[in-house]
Amino acid sequence: xxxxxxxxxxxxxxxxxxxxxxxxxxxxxxxxxxxxxxxxxxxxxxxxxxxxxxxxxxxxxxxxxxxxxxxxxxxxxxxxxxxxxxxxxxxxxxxxxxxxxxxxxxxxxxxxxxxxxxxxxxxxxxxxxxxxxxxxxxxxxxxxxxxxxxxxxxxxxxxxxxxxxxxxxxxxxxxxxxxxxxxxxxxxxxxxxxxxxxxxxxxxxxxxxxxxxxxxxxxxxxxxxxxxxxxxxxxxxxxxxxxxxxxxxxxxxxxxxxxxxxxxxxxxxxxxxxxxxxxxxxxxxxxxxxxxxxxxxxxxxxxxxxxxxxxxxxxxxxxxxxxxxxxxxxxxxxxxxxxxxxxxxxxxxxxxxxxxxxxxxxxxxxxxxxxxxxxxxxxxxxxxxxxxxxxxxxxxxxxxxxxxxxxxxxxxxxxxxxxxxxxxxxxxxxxxxxxxxxxxxxxxxxxxxxxxxxxxxxxxxxxxxxxxxxxxxxxx
Numbered sequence: 001x002x003x004x005x006x007x008x009x010x011x012x013x014x015x016x017x018x019x020x021x022x023x024x025x026x027x028x029x030x031x032x033x034x035x036x037x038x039x040x041x042x043x044x045x046x047x048x049x050x051x052x053x054x055x056x057x058x059x060x061x062x063x064x065x066x067x068x069x070x071x072x073x074x075x076x077x078x079x080x081x082x083x084x085x086x087x088x089x090x091x092x093x094x095x096x097x098x099x100x101x102x103x104x105x106x107x108x109x110x111x112x113x114x115x116x117x118x119x120x121x122x123x124x125x126x127x128x129x130x131x132x133x134x135x136x137x138x139x140x141x142x143x144x145x146x147x148x149x150x151x152x153x154x155x156x157x158x159x160x161x162x163x164x165x166x167x168x169x170x171x172x173x174x175x176x177x178x179x180x181x182x183x184x185x186x187x188x189x190x191x192x193x194x195x196x197x198x199x200x201x202x203x204x205x206x207x208x209x210x211x212x213x214x215x216x217x218x219x220x221x222x223x224x225x226x227x228x229x230x231x232x233x234x235x236x237x238x239x240x241x242x243x244x245x246x247x248x249x250x251x252x253x254x255x256x257x258x259x260x261x262x263x264x265x266x267x268x269x270x271x272x273x274x275x276x277x278x279x280x281x282x283x284x285x286x287x288x289x290x291x292x293x294x295x296x297x298x299x300x301x302x303x304x305x306x307x308x309x310x311x312x313x314x315x316x317x318x319x320x321x322x323x324x325x326x327x328x329x330x331x332x333x334x335x336x337x338x339x340x341x342x343x344x345x346x347x348x349x350x351x352x353x354x355x356x357x358x359x360x361x362x363x364x365x366x367x368x369x370x371x372x373x374x375x376x377x378x379x380x381x382x383x384x385x386x387x388x389x390x391x392x393x394x395x396x397x398x399x400x401x402x403x404x405x406x407x408x409x410x411x412x413x414x415x416x417x418x419x420x421x422x423x424x425x426x427x428x429x430x431x432x433x434x435x436x437x438x439x440x441x442x443x444x445x446x447x448x449x450x451x452x453x454x455x456x457x458x459x460x461x462x463x464x465x466x467x468x469x470x471x472x473x474x475x476x
Contacts, residue, residue: 070266071107073283078111078259094324098404101318102299102426105311108266110299111259113292116427118254118407118435119231120395120442122239125253126152132223132255133159138285139169141222141268145178145215145409148236149186156235157186161193170195173271175216176202178234198275214305217409217420219253220268225288228256228264230300230423231407232396241391246361248391250443252330252407252436254425258292263300267423274306296429303410304421312410312424313417317343319400326353328399328440332392334358334371335413341374345381353384357443359394360387367413369462369469379452386447393443396424397436404428405436 102110119125133140133156140163147153164170172190174182176199190197200216221229231253233239239249256264265287269280280286303312320327320343327347334356336344348354356378362368375385396412399405408424410416427433 070283070287074262074266074287077287077289078109078262079113095322095404098318098322098400101314102301105299105301108263108300108302110297110426111263112295112297113290114256114258114260114296114298114429115292115294116254116256116260116296116298116425116429116432118252118432118439120250120252120439122233122249122251125229125231125233125251126155126240128255129221129229130155130159132221132227132229133163136163136168136223138224139171140224141171141220141265141272143173143216143218143220143268143271144234145175145217145219146234146236147172147174147179147182148234148238149183150237150242152237152240152242153182153186153235157190160195161190164190164193164195171268171272172197173200173216173268173275175200177215178217198272200271200275215415215420216271216304217416218267218271218302218423219409220264220423222261222265222268225265225286226257226261226290228261230254230256230264230409230425232394232409243392246363246392250388250391250393250395252395252397252439254407256298256425258290258294258296258298260298260300260425261290262287264423267300267302270306271421296427296432298428299426301406301408301424301426302422303417305419306421310417312408312422313337313340315406315424315426316340316398316412319398319404319406320344320347323347323352323400325401326355326399328355328397328437329412330357330393330395330397330440330443331412332359332363332394332396333367333411333413334374335367335411335415336374337414337417340412341377344378344383348378348382354378354382355384355386355440355444357386357388357393357440357447359392360389360448361392363392366469369465373466373470375450376452376455379450379455385450386444387450388443388447390446395439395443397440399433399436399440402433402437405433407436 117128119128133142140160142156142160147156149157160170160172170190172195174197179199187197201214219230219233232251233253236242238246239251241248243249269286273279301311301315303310317339320340327344329344344354344356358371359368379385395407396410397405397407405427406424407427408422410420410422410424416422427436
């Protein structure tokens with residue numbers, strides 16, 4: 001009798017996971033593997049940690065989709081790129097599927113009047129951010145997945161406090177899990193100076209509300225609604241070489257001026273509303289007119305549990321599948337879903353030059369093993385894989401045929417695709433593309449080219465590690 005009851009409970013757990021997670025087969029396999037290894041604990045973990053569909057719907061209801069009022073106001077300020085007006089003839093004529101997909105994303109259209117600066121060095125990025133913050137006269141919006149209360153975090157904190165005491169309105173969002181070890185006195189000092197600070201889904205609350213799996217991975221700075229920063233960089237000393245194990249930290253970040261800043265601002269406003277329940281109004285204040293005339297086309301794409309569809313995944317797939325000559329990808333984590341993996345291997349097999357740069361040094365062994373489990377099949381299809389050896393590469397860049405690129409917060413992994421709140425910029429500017437290509441070539445020069453035979457000859461123990469990590473990879 002007891003055996004029948006236990007088997008019945010075991011089957012009930014399996015059926016529950018299969019019913020709820022049928023949309024994501026790889027995730028289903030990962031959770032079933034955990035339940036086989038630790039039957040009772042595994043189901044408890046699933047109940048509290050998994051992204052249940054109904055909880056995703058709950059976040060969508062609470063999330064701030066762009067209001068009709070905001071959409072109309074931004075439409076009056078910007079000139080969206082239309083199919084008939086063109087970005088560059090090459091993009092318009094040769095990539096109709098890419099353009100049609102991007103055009104369908106109504107809440108954040110492609111815009112003309114932008115100016116983009118690419119940063120590949122973390123010290124330079126911090127300096128540019130701090131200089132922009134120092135020049136703020138009305139408001140500063142700052143949001144990061146990770147904010148450390150170390151010497152780098154103190155530099156930002158002290159300047160934000162100075163600006164707040166001078167009458168500038170300052171808001172700060174940090175992720176509850178990404179910044180789990182932030183010193184509460186660090187937060188208290190900012191609040192005492194009048195800075196509005198909030199944690200996005202604090203771990204304890206998110207745990208019992210069964211939303212701990214939804215993490216805000218965006219990195220945003222907006223100053224006076226006119227200057228915006230976004231990309232892969234967080235705030236902490238490891239990003240300037242403070243982690244002795246990882247050493248030099250290589251990242252890619254963007255400074256933007258122009259129409260695209262409106263949509264970076266909207267992401268912050270949306271996340272502030274989701275975290276605090278407060279609706280930020282005063283549209284002319286937070287979305288001021290600008291006089292920038294530079295005609296660089298940029299589109300901001302956001303994805304997350306509060307959005308319909310999986311926009312960044314879809315954008316990655318559409319651009320890779322449309323490539324005709326080259327696909328250059330840099331990512332610290334490489335755990336693609338089946339559609340992205342198939343797009344990359346199909347591109348390589350059809351003669352497209354596909355190159356991937358991953359870190360040689362890992363900040364997570366388990367994630368690195370999972371990433372390496374995909375490498376052999378990629379290389380067998382003709383993909384060239386490089387391991388960056390200068391330090392740790394954290395940049396998230398995709399360049400298609402040297403005419404379209406995307407830079408942002410999303411890793412090439414399933415967590416970024418399906419669970420995290422992410423933000424990417426799609427870029428078409430020739431000078432920006434040249435800079436990103438130059439950085440890719442520089443990174444490649446500091447990397448080791450993997451040979452297929454070496455990968456095939458890896459030890460049985462290494463293969464076992466990779467298989468185990470791959471089974472769990474949808475949850476990493």
